[in-house]
Amino acid sequence: MRLEGRRQSSNVDDRRRSSAAGTAGGLGIAGVVIYFVIQLISGGGVDLSQLQEVLGSGATVRTEHEITQEEEQLAIFSSQILAGTEDVWTAYFSANNLGEYIPPKLVLYTGSTNSGCGRGSASMGPFYCSADKSVYIDLSFFSSMKSQIGADGDFAYAYVIAHEVGHHVQNLLGILGKAHQQMGSVGKKEANEISVRLELQADFYAGLWAHHDNQRFKSLENGDIEKALNCAAKIGDDYLQKKSQGYVVSESFTHGTAAQRARWLKKGIQTGDLSQGNTFNYRYSDL
Numbered sequence: 001m002r003l004e005g006r007r008q009s010s011n012v013d014d015r016r017r018s019s020a021a022g023t024a025g026g027l028g029i030a031g032v033v034i035y036f037v038i039q040l041i042s043g044g045g046v047d048l049s050q051l052q053e054v055l056g057s058g059a060t061v062r063t064e065h066e067i068t069q070e071e072e073q074l075a076i077f078s079s080q081i082l083a084g085t086e087d088v089w090t091a092y093f094s095a096n097n098l099g100e101y102i103p104p105k106l107v108l109y110t111g112s113t114n115s116g117c118g119r120g121s122a123s124m125g126p127f128y129c130s131a132d133k134s135v136y137i138d139l140s141f142f143s144s145m146k147s148q149i150g151a152d153g154d155f156a157y158a159y160v161i162a163h164e165v166g167h168h169v170q171n172l173l174g175i176l177g178k179a180h181q182q183m184g185s186v187g188k189k190e191a192n193e194i195s196v197r198l199e200l201q202a203d204f205y206a207g208l209w210a211h212h213d214n215q216r217f218k219s220l221e222n223g224d225i226e227k228a229l230n231c232a233a234k235i236g237d238d239y240l241q242k243k244s245q246g247y248v249v250s251e252s253f254t255h256g257t258a259a260q261r262a263r264w265l266k267k268g269i270q271t272g273d274l275s276q277g278n279t280f281n282y283r284y285s286d287l
């Protein structure tokens, strides 16, 4: 990606210097898989407090966290990507009469931190909390993406941030609240299907952002899209399940298959058109 001269967002809450010692941090992608399993047990609901219990972390000893140069660069990068999502979505909301775009906050932390949805920890991977309209990222996730699933490249990292911002857009548009309500009143299988629709739409929104960011700032370089598609494919439920347990249980999918994730991301990048991304209008088997 080309980001020279791009502004940084003022909506970053940097909590990295205060890190919790003795937490379950560092589980990386393996932790994300654990998260899926817990979602399975808990019936698809996102219950962070339960996750925290299972992982047995939550130590309160705080230590001073030393920030490396690489982490500092990733923090600046994340702030620039967030600023790009602010510019793109603000213009898009206004041009399409979607109301005012109120940007989310980006919380950078190390190890674990409090969120409006319970205690968040690095092992969960990046997440969006609708209660406090914030995206939470432990930047070590980006190095685990590289070392554990072989997905790297700045645009792959940008996709991860833009996906979480996509959940915020769903929240502003009322899609997230409605979906969570539905998920609470149906069985586990149906709830997981709703979750897949939400996740694929967030992938589409990430693509939509990239389309417009590139139009405004000429940010994409050769090979960028391939890197993000590779990343989307590697965080598909089927890929992660196969990797962690050797087989695939499709009813337990909460994020969609590798092919689905790459397809919806690509569709967003190609069309840049919100009306093309209604994953709730499709038959589940056609997603």
Ligand SMILES: [Zn+2]
Pocket: 163, 164, 167, 199, 202
């Ligand atoms: Zn998501």
